[in-house]
Amino acid sequence: MKRPINPNISPNLENVDLANAFKMIFSPSSILQGSYIKKVETWFAKNFNAQYAFTFAAARQAEYAVLKASGVSKNDEVLVQAFTCSAVAEPIIALGAKPIYVDIDQQTLSMNPLDAEKKIGKKTKAVILQHTFGIPGDIEGIGKLAKEKNLLLIEDCAHIIGGDYKDKKLGTFSDAAIFSFGRDKAISSVFGGAVITNNKNLGEKIKKIQNLAPHPSTNWTYQQLFHPILTSIVLYLFSLNEILGKLSIFIFRRIGLIIKPDMAVLPQKYPNSLAFLAFSQLTRIAEFNKRRLAAFKIYKKELINLNLNLPTKDYFYLRVPILVENKDRLFSYFKKRNIYLGDWYSNIIDPKSVGSCPNTENIAKKIVNLPSYPTLSQKEVLKVVALLKDYCRG
Numbered sequence: 553m554k555r556p557i558n559p560n561i562s563p564n565l566e567n568v569d570l571a572n573a574f575k576m577i578f579s580p581s582s583i584l585q586g587s588y589i590k591k592v593e594t595w596f597a598k599n600f601n602a603q604y605a606f607t608f609a610a611a612r613q614a615e616y617a618v619l620k621a622s623g624v625s626k627n628d629e630v631l632v633q634a635f636t637c638s639a640v641a642e643p644i645i646a647l648g649a650k651p652i653y654v655d656i657d658q659q660t661l662s663m664n665p666l667d668a669e670k671k672i673g674k675k676t677k678a679v680i681l682q683h684t685f686g687i688p689g690d691i692e693g694i695g696k697l698a699k700e701k702n703l704l705l706i707e708d709c710a711h712i713i714g715g716d717y718k719d720k721k722l723g724t725f726s727d728a729a730i731f732s733f734g735r736d737k738a739i740s741s742v743f744g745g746a747v748i749t750n751n752k753n754l755g756e757k758i759k760k761i762q763n764l765a766p767h768p769s770t771n772w773t774y775q776q777l778f779h780p781i782l783t784s785i786v787l788y789l790f791s792l793n794e795i796l797g798k799l800s801i802f803i804f805r806r807i808g809l810i811i812k813p814d815m816a817v818l819p820q821k822y823p824n825s826l827a828f829l830a831f832s833q834l835t836r837i838a839e840f841n842k843r844r845l846a847a848f849k850i851y852k853k854e855l856i857n858l859n860l861n862l863p864t865k866d867y868f869y870l871r872v873p874i875l876v877e878n879k880d881r882l883f884s885y886f887k888k889r890n891i892y893l894g895d896w897y898s899n900i901i902d903p904k905s906v907g908s909c910p911n912t913e914n915i916a917k918k919i920v921n922l923p924s925y926p927t928l929s930q931k932e933v934l935k936v937v938a939l940l941k942d943y944c945r946g
Contacts, residue, residue, distance in 0.1 A: 555787040556797075557932050558892040559871055562783040563925030564740045564833060564840065572832050573780040576825035583774070584767045586824030591831050592746065596731070599714075600723050602748035604755030606762045607822035610815040611710055611732035611745030613765075615680075616643035617819050618728045618747055621757035622704045624649050624677050631671060631679040631703075633663040634900050634909040635916065639815075640680060640708065641901060646817040652676065653901060655909035661873060662689030664911070665697055672697075678704035683722050685896075685921075686712035686738075686844075686867045691725045706730060710745075711870040713738040713834075714841050727751050733826075735779070735813060738840070738870060739833035741826040742776040743815060765819040773823045775811055780829075782809055794890070840926040841868040847924040847933045848872055854937045858944050871896060871921035879920050885943050891936060894921025 576582065589607055596605040608614045624630060626648030632640050634653040641651040655667040661684040668679065679698050681689045689707075698705040707723050710732035715722045723729035728751065733744035749755050782804050790797030804810040833840070848869050855862050860874040871894050876882050879895075886893050900909060900916050907913075922936060 555927070556790045556890045556892065557923055557928065557936065558787075558790070559894045559921060559923040559925055560736060560892060561787060561790075562735050562740060562742075562780060563923070563927060565780055565783060565787075566927060568832065569780050569829060570784055572829050573777050576828055577774070577777050579825070582828070583770055583825045584821075584823050586828075588824050588827035588831050589822055592822070592827045592834065595831065595834050596746050596748050600721055600729070600748050602724075603750045603752070604758065605746060605748045606758050607744065607746045607827065608762065608765070609745075609768050609820040609822050609826075610743050611730055611734065612639045612643050612815060612817055613819040614730045614745040614747040615640070615706070615708075616646060616817050617758050617761045618704075618706055618730065618749075618754070619643055619647055619649070619678060621754050621761060622678060622727075624704075627675060628677045629673060629675045630677060631663070631668055632901070633680075633682055633684075634912040635661060635684065635897050636682055636708075636901055637710075637897070638901055640682070642817050649677070650675075653909055655911050656684075656915070657690060658911050658915065660687050660689055661685065661915070662687065663694055665690055665693030667909070668694060669697055672701055672703070676701070676703060678706060680706045680708050681726065682708035682710070683712050683715065685871050685873055686715050686869050687863065687865075688715065688717040688722055688867070691717055695725060704728075710734070710737060712868060714837055715868050723748060728754060733830050735783075738868075739830055739837060741828075741830035741833070742779045743813075744822050744826050744830055761819055762821070765821050767821045768823060773825060775809065776823075776826055777829075778809055791890070794887075836926075843926040843928070844868045844870070844924045846930070847928055850930065850933045850937065851922060851924075854934075855940060858941070860940075860944075869924045872924050874920050874922060875915065875918040876920055877918065879918060882920060882943060886936075886939060889939060891939065894923070895919065896921055 593605040628649040644651045657664045705726040707726040707729040728749040731746045733741045
């Protein structure tokens with residue numbers, strides 16, 4: 553499949569995923585219910601040695617279920633880092649609780665324990681530790697703080713499936729961990745998410761929430777199944793001409809075939825057809841991670857001497873973060889050459905908190921993500937490297 557270099561448009565999409573989508577489209581009896589939901593849950597339980605594993609139609613719904621099961625309710629507070637997606641705050645707000653935004657550490661791009669401790673109050677009930685881009689957050693620091701303050705600790709593994717820290721898998725250091733199957737995450741079924749836990753009380757309550765959750769509509773589920781197919785068309789048109797690519801997205805959205813990546817917060821069951829897509833990618837996750845690591849190693853070897861704040865440790869980076877002074881200029885330079893860099897997270901999640909999260913505010917102004925997705929070839933990685941070197945010299 554000919555495609556532009558772009559980490560934003562279904563970066564995991566391979567021909568087998570197109571075949572899987574077609575297969576499900578023509579299997580109407582398996583659209584909402586079937587065996588693949590349990591297969592995905594069993595995969596997570598087995599690979600993370602978890603007693604409980606549950607799927608939902610979105611990761612934010614999995615987060616909502618965990619928080620609700622733990623008793624988080626109106627006027628409670630939950631610590632989240634300011635350098636993240638707004639989807640993390642949505643379930644907290646939906647429960648009537650308040651997200652408290654914590655600054656990040658400049659190396660891990662994850663929650664800073666010192667700032668977290670300052671922002672814990674009498675109403676604080678939980679803390680969500682995000683492993684940003686697949687970089688392990690300060691598990692020891694945040695874990696110690698959560699234990700001392702008797703807070704529920706949730707690992708946000710939306711960016712990583714299979715990474716580890718000190719020979720222990722990310723997602724196994726906490727009371728519960730959340731994973732995302734969004735269109736640009738470690739694996740993708742367009743929408744979907746999972747939660748794991750070894751806490752019996754928490755697990756049984758999440759199970760009840762899942763059991764009572766409704767199915768999303770059949771129409772909505774078909775829209776997700778068409779997404780990989782339409783995306784392949786969009787990517788091909790982008791490779792021919794940027795205007796053609798953008799025009800196709802506009803048309804597909806206008807006629808309702810492509811929907812924006814927004815999702816309800818209240819829990820819904822994970823459709824079997826999407827679980828079929830996810831399970832296929834879970835069987836390839838080791839290979840995906842191998843390719844991500846290979847891309848990062850090329851960046852590290854070729855770019856380490858440039859002043860880009862490039863990470864130095866080997867992880868399965870969902871995207872490789874660098875910091876530049878004039879990122880808009882860099883984005884434009886690459887875009888003219890049909891290469892689209894990522895911008896997670898260019899906006900602090902809480903724009904009202906100016907001054908309270910200085911590291912986040914500074915990094916948000918400079919952050920650029922280099923592509924490291926599994927369908928990226930070595931030749932394409934070297935093309936990114938060459939252009940970045942030319943840009944820095946110019």
